[in-house]
Amino acid sequence: VENLRRENALVKSMWYDMNQRLLSNTVILQRRSEAPKGWLGKQRAAVGGGASVLVRQLPSKQT
Secondary structure, three states, rough: HHHHHHHHHHHHHHHHHHHHHHHHHHHHHHOOOOOOHHHHHHHHHHHOOOOOOOOOOOOOOOO
């Protein structure tokens, strides 16, 4: 009986933890569409970079 109580407590805590993670991920995803509030984010938006990574394409060798 004690083992079942302990297992039930672990399952409840796992469900709670998983739901909290899902909720926090949803909040983070919803916030990404907001306009940047910080100075660096505003500067990135001003130059059109956003949060993207700049990739430089190397010139191909012509043979």
